[in-house]
Amino acid sequence: MITQDPDLGILAARLLFSLQREVFARLAERGHGEVSPRHGAILAYLDAGGVRATELARLSGRHKQIVGRLVDELEALGYVERRPDPADRRAKLVVPTERGLDQQRHADEIIADIERRHAGTIGEPAYAQLRRALMAITGEPAAGQDESGPAPG
Amino acid sequence: MITQDPDLGILAARLLFSLQREVFARLAERGHGEVSPRHGAILAYLDAGGVRATELARLSGRHKQIVGRLVDELEALGYVERRPDPADRRAKLVVPTERGLDQQRHADEIIADIERRHAGTIGEPAYAQLRRALMAITGEPAAGQDESGPAPG
DNA sequence: TGTGATAGTCACATTTCGGTACTATTGTCG
DNA sequence: CGACAATAGTACCGAAATGTGACTATCACA
Numbered sequence: 483m484i485t486q487d488p489d490l491g492i493l494a495a496r497l498l499f500s501l502q503r504e505v506f507a508r509l510a511e512r513g514h515g516e517v518s519p520r521h522g523a524i525l526a527y528l529d530a531g532g533v534r535a536t537e538l539a540r541l542s543g544r545h546k547q548i549v550g551r552l553v554d555e556l557e558a559l560g561y562v563e564r565r566p567d568p569a570d571r572r573a574k575l576v577v578p579t580e581r582g583l584d585q586q587r588h589a590d591e592i593i594a595d596i597e598r599r600h601a602g603t604i605g606e607p608a609y610a611q612l613r614r615a616l617m618a619i620t621g622e623p624a625a626g627q628d629e630s631g632p633a634p635g
Numbered sequence: 636m637i638t639q640d641p642d643l644g645i646l647a648a649r650l651l652f653s654l655q656r657e658v659f660a661r662l663a664e665r666g667h668g669e670v671s672p673r674h675g676a677i678l679a680y681l682d683a684g685g686v687r688a689t690e691l692a693r694l695s696g697r698h699k700q701i702v703g704r705l706v707d708e709l710e711a712l713g714y715v716e717r718r719p720d721p722a723d724r725r726a727k728l729v730v731p732t733e734r735g736l737d738q739q740r741h742a743d744e745i746i747a748d749i750e751r752r753h754a755g756t757i758g759e760p761a762y763a764q765l766r767r768a769l770m771a772i773t774g775e776p777a778a779g780q781d782e783s784g785p786a787p788g
Numbered sequence: 789t790g791t792g793a794t795a796g797t798c799a800c801a802t803t804t805c806g807g808t809a810c811t812a813t814t815g816t817c818g
Numbered sequence: 819c820g821a822c823a824a825t826a827g828t829a830c831c832g833a834a835a836t837g838t839g840a841c842t843a844t845c846a847c848a
Contacts, residue, residue, distance in 0.1 A: 489679065490750055491655065491658065573844090620653060699828090726825090
């Protein structure tokens with residue numbers, strides 16, 4: 483419970499928030515200072531082919547109203563646009579713009595850089611195994627809330 | 636970016652939020668349904684000897700006003716109490732009550748159970764190494780915000 | 789064709805958060 | 819010893835984020 487032997491929740495919180503801090507700070511240096519970690523829940527799941535809002539809500543674990551609002555903001559900032567889904571006239575596809583794709587490329591680079599640094603800290607094989615272990619443990623997208631709330635006790 | 640090859644942020648978010656969901660759901664079944672993940676930032680760092688609010692703010696990465704409010708709530712719920720710090724008359728120690736200690740014991744059990752399950756999934760040695768790797772990578776408490784904000788893109 | 793379910797949005801209330809300002813106390817430096 | 823900057827904690831207030839319920843349009847299926 484103490485810093486000496488932190489529980490899994492503390493470790494996960496540290497991992498997530500230190501990553502968020504660094505990613506968005508470095509994104510800001512590269513001309514993407516208007517997106518906040520809040521938008522990450524959307525940005526992280528964008529696909530060039532477009533994704534439905536409902537699917538984004540499912541993946542990110544947020545309510546669809548919140549997804550709608552985040553998409554509004556990203557649309558106003560020029561990161562995504564809404565296009566009608568040819569397969570379903572009720573639905574709209576959230577598609578990244580050129581700026582959105584640029585953000586995605588930068589975010590990928592930054593995260594890759596961070597991952598390289600971690601690999602350097604604990605060794606390539608250990609890092610590769612960490613990644614595999616995390617993927618095995620966290621099977622599917624978190625269903626409840628995906629992006630907020632404190633660490634468990 | 637896609638579920639197939641999720642980035643580190645997505646993995647960290649899944650790990651944290653799935654853990655939070657389960658821990659607090661199971662705490663609710665054990666008579667601790669009034670504490671929410673928000674309180675986790677405090678509960679996770681409580682110590683029977685008492686911790687100063689400023690220290691809790693530093694550990695959890697939250698503003699001291701927020702820590703004050705969370706402590707207010709936990710105090711009203713009977714989980715902690717404020718005692719004057721004999722070493723500094725400005726400061727107060729946040730000390731867990733018997734109920735707070737009970738919550739801590741339950742939370743520890745639940746987390747231990749989850750960790751056992753994970754160890755069963757990927758194997759004891761792999762899980763032990765996962766834990767070591769996480770501790771090595773996440774050196775000190777997250778400085779910025781510790782407990783909220785979406786996943787990075 | 790009719791019925792229930794789904795995609796998305798609007799509007800409202802509630803909760804949560806961040807910044808400024810303030811008091812009390814401490815430590816430090818002349 | 820006395821002044822002054824720094825720290826611990828709190829109160830207040832506006833801003834931001836979230837959650838709920840209701841509504842329209844469209845789809846799927848019987």
